[in-house]
Amino acid sequence: MPRMRRKGDLPEKVCAQCGRPFAWRKKWERVWDEVRYCSDRCRAESRKAGAKG
Numbered sequence: 001m002p003r004m005r006r007k008g009d010l011p012e013k014v015c016a017q018c019g020r021p022f023a024w025r026k027k028w029e030r031v032w033d034e035v036r037y038c039s040d041r042c043r044a045e046s047r048k049a050g051a052k053g
Contacts, residue, residue: 017042017049 010024015038022038037043 015039015042017046 007023011032012021012023013035014021016036018038020038024032028035037046
């Protein structure tokens with residue numbers, strides 16, 4: 001069984017909408033390169049902003 005990783009050792013990205021850093025999650029394991037937003041809320045707000053302008 002693999003050893004556990006500390007939260008501080010996980011890779012991080014910056015959210016494209018709010019600019020806050022967010023850490024890797026197990027559910028993003030296969031699509032980490034494609035993840036751009038920290039939450040569903042930020043993803044939805046980016047769509048609203050894109051439709052207005």
